[in-house]
Amino acid sequence: MLIALLPGDGIGPEVVEQAVRVLNVVTDKLTYETAPVGGAAYKAQGHPLPAATLDLAKRADAILFGAVGDPDCDKLERHLRPEQAILGLRKELALFANLRPAKLFPELADASALRPEVATQIDMVIVRELNGDVYFGEKGMRTTAAGLREGYDIMSYDEGEVRRIARVGFETAQARNGKLCSVDKANVLETSQLWRDVVIEMSADFPDVELSHMYVDNCAMQLVRNPGQFDVIVTGNLFGDILSDQASMCAGSIGMLPSASLDDKQKGLYEPIHGSAPDIAGHGKANPLATILSAAMMLRYSLGLPDEADRIEAAVAKALAGGARSPDLGGTMTTAQMGDAVLAVL
Amino acid sequence: MLIALLPGDGIGPEVVEQAVRVLNVVTDKLTYETAPVGGAAYKAQGHPLPAATLDLAKRADAILFGAVGDPDCDKLERHLRPEQAILGLRKELALFANLRPAKLFPELADASALRPEVATQIDMVIVRELNGDVYFGEKGMRTTAAGLREGYDIMSYDEGEVRRIARVGFETAQARNGKLCSVDKANVLETSQLWRDVVIEMSADFPDVELSHMYVDNCAMQLVRNPGQFDVIVTGNLFGDILSDQASMCAGSIGMLPSASLDDKQKGLYEPIHGSAPDIAGHGKANPLATILSAAMMLRYSLGLPDEADRIEAAVAKALAGGARSPDLGGTMTTAQMGDAVLAVL
Ligand SMILES: CC(C)[C@H](C(=O)O)[C@@H](O)C(=O)O
Numbered sequence: 010m011l012i013a014l015l016p017g018d019g020i021g022p023e024v025v026e027q028a029v030r031v032l033n034v035v036t037d038k039l040t041y042e043t044a045p046v047g048g049a050a051y052k053a054q055g056h057p058l059p060a061a062t063l064d065l066a067k068r069a070d071a072i073l074f075g076a077v078g079d080p081d082c083d084k085l086e087r088h089l090r091p092e093q094a095i096l097g098l099r100k101e102l103a104l105f106a107n108l109r110p111a112k113l114f115p116e117l118a119d120a121s122a123l124r125p126e127v128a129t130q131i132d133m134v135i136v137r138e139l140n141g142d143v144y145f146g147e148k149g150m151r152t153t154a155a156g157l158r159e160g161y162d163i164m165s166y167d168e169g170e171v172r173r174i175a176r177v178g179f180e181t182a183q184a185r186n187g188k189l190c191s192v193d194k195a196n197v198l199e200t201s202q203l204w205r206d207v208v209i210e211m212s213a214d215f216p217d218v219e220l221s222h223m224y225v226d227n228c229a230m231q232l233v234r235n236p237g238q239f240d241v242i243v244t245g246n247l248f249g250d251i252l253s254d255q256a257s258m259c260a261g262s263i264g265m266l267p268s269a270s271l272d273d274k275q276k277g278l279y280e281p282i283h284g285s286a287p288d289i290a291g292h293g294k295a296n297p298l299a300t301i302l303s304a305a306m307m308l309r310y311s312l313g314l315p316d317e318a319d320r321i322e323a324a325v326a327k328a329l330a331g332g333a334r335s336p337d338l339g340g341t342m343t344t345a346q347m348g349d350a351v352l353a354v355l
Numbered sequence: 356m357l358i359a360l361l362p363g364d365g366i367g368p369e370v371v372e373q374a375v376r377v378l379n380v381v382t383d384k385l386t387y388e389t390a391p392v393g394g395a396a397y398k399a400q401g402h403p404l405p406a407a408t409l410d411l412a413k414r415a416d417a418i419l420f421g422a423v424g425d426p427d428c429d430k431l432e433r434h435l436r437p438e439q440a441i442l443g444l445r446k447e448l449a450l451f452a453n454l455r456p457a458k459l460f461p462e463l464a465d466a467s468a469l470r471p472e473v474a475t476q477i478d479m480v481i482v483r484e485l486n487g488d489v490y491f492g493e494k495g496m497r498t499t500a501a502g503l504r505e506g507y508d509i510m511s512y513d514e515g516e517v518r519r520i521a522r523v524g525f526e527t528a529q530a531r532n533g534k535l536c537s538v539d540k541a542n543v544l545e546t547s548q549l550w551r552d553v554v555i556e557m558s559a560d561f562p563d564v565e566l567s568h569m570y571v572d573n574c575a576m577q578l579v580r581n582p583g584q585f586d587v588i589v590t591g592n593l594f595g596d597i598l599s600d601q602a603s604m605c606a607g608s609i610g611m612l613p614s615a616s617l618d619d620k621q622k623g624l625y626e627p628i629h630g631s632a633p634d635i636a637g638h639g640k641a642n643p644l645a646t647i648l649s650a651a652m653m654l655r656y657s658l659g660l661p662d663e664a665d666r667i668e669a670a671v672a673k674a675l676a677g678g679a680r681s682p683d684l685g686g687t688m689t690t691a692q693m694g695d696a697v698l699a700v701l
Pocket residue numbers: 077078092095096250542543572
């Protein structure tokens with residue numbers, strides 16, 4: 010099976026390298042092709058998502074992605090910025106369902122800023138919509154009647170978009186503890202009102218799922234106050250972006266959390282939820298575990314290799330139990346040493 | 356000086372009552388007029404913001420507001436819902452600058468879900484824009500070409516709107532520790548790009564303020580990881596809504612945090628940042644301290660009575676030190692008993 014490796018910018022290449030080392034130990038069924046993406050692709054080829062990179066992503070059975078984002082590119086026109094690469098991949102491949110599990114490895118109870126008794130209760134999946142919302146609506150700069158510069162972005166969802174992501178939310182809850190919390194801002198936004206109406210309509214088909222609704226401001230508060238209350242959260246692209254980063258930090262370090270972005274046939278792009286961290290790139294300080302765990306999700310969701318996925322996840326837990334700690338976890342191990350620690354267990 | 360009392364829904368009346376008791380002890384310069392607002396006003400008079408209520412708010416020197424929100428009204432058309440009252444007041448009175456200080460009372464270090472060593476470092480002001488953004492753009496339901504229901508909301512800011520709130524941010528930072536963090540999502544949104552451009556332009560006028568920029572997803576994470584890094588945050592209406600609720604919980608309980616919403620002449624509306632909490636309304640379980648502290652902000656910012664404001668704040672700290680704890684703080688005291696505890700110190 011062909012894996013597209015898109016390491017990207019900043020710490021992306023360092024963490025993807027370790028994930029590939031780990032994958033190679035648990036299976037020999039994979040072949041790899043690498044292509045540039047993000048700022049790296051812009052610098053080499055003039056575009057953050059070159060046609061050959063997109064083509065590889067389409068041909069591959071799954072995509073392992075590092076990170077994009079490069080301060081050198083902040084002044085470029087929007088369509089040339091690194092972020093457009095990941096947004097473009099999500100849209101072109103119709104990867105509409107982003108699954109972000111947030112769970113504290115018990116070994117890391119001390120790494121969370123939350124009290125251990127609060128942090129250890131965290132075990133949730135955030136299901137974030139990835140193909141719509143204010144991310145992909147019409148946007149631009151215009152001049153007001155008074156002659157002022159104005160920026161604008163249109164937020165919207167139609168019922169078809171809500172239905173397909175809500176279904177993922179309900180099904181994810183069915184496979185877990187049967188609790189789904191839909192997060193919106195229906196007291197202010199019409200987009201959210203439609204979202205809420207459609208989720209309520211669909212709940213009739215999932216009588217075994219206990220559905221609740223929460224405003225996004227309250228959810229941001231509850232994720233600190235009592236994150237153990239959540240099983241599955243389903244929300245839109247923008248709120249999901251904010252809440253999943255927040256939840257990751259409640260669960261220890263953002264350097265630990267993987268994600269899957271899936272289309273409707275379980276083809277997927279797998280990436281750590283952290284960014285390119287240009288400040289530490291090239292110093293061997295990045296924690297590769299989020300990417301290694303993303304590779305495990307890839308084996309399970311897109312490649313039909315659940316046992317191999319289990320082996321990787323168990324090895325990560327064991328490496329942590331054995332004391333493996335990168336700087337974000339309060340330790341001093343390098344990126345490669347963290348990879349070594351996982352390999353040593355395997 | 357005339358104070359408009361708008362107690363509103365749920366726990367609003369209970370907490371406003373305690374704040375008035377406290378105000379009456381520290382000053383005899385105030386007179387009060389009360390008017391219905393929110394769901395209570397809709398039920399009594401058919402509109403969440405009746406003309407007489409708006410008129411009172413305009414006539415008054417300052418407004419003390421409880422909370423709005425009532426599940427009975429969720430099915431009403433949007434313009435009749437309780438939330439429209441607070442949105443209407445903010446807009447009609449041009450209350451564009453929302454100041455939300457978040458600071459942990461040292462006595463409450465144990466009430467935060469964050470580790471005490473993280474929580475005790477929190478001392479920031481979030482400056483949230485209140486008159487623009489996706490809150491007030493065109494919004495509605497429409498039908499797509501494919502015949503699907505679609506909800507939409509237009510997000511926008513013009514440079515004038517950004518400038519006046521950014522100025523409040525810079526000046527607030529000047530009066531504190533000189534650090535301003537502007538939060539946006541400029542890697543995706545044009546509204547944010549304009550926001551960032553304008554804030555950067557203005558920074559030339561404030562060479563004594565150290566300006567930084569942060570994406571909203573990262574900020575949600577940093578507010579958990581290391582909230583002590585922030586002095587003043589300035590951000591738009593939607594992001595400010597989410598981040599300030601989150602920050603409040605990091606700083607202990609949302610039942611503790613006050614807010615001021617100001618126009619450009621320091622006229623203001625003062626309200627606790629918590630909502631109407633219909634689940635506990637009428638049971639005497641609400642913590643009135645956020646409203647009492649909002650009353651103190653009112654004395655300081657709009658009424659020129661800073662000594663009286665100091666007295667209230669000192670009394671709250673002393674009451675907490677003396678063990679006053681409502682249920683949200685892990686205690687059993689009623690709303691009135693919390694008021695009594697503050698009065699006893701005064
Ligand atoms: C890089 C950026 C465009 C992206 C997003 O906002 O979706 C990132 O924050 C993420 O969460 O994957």
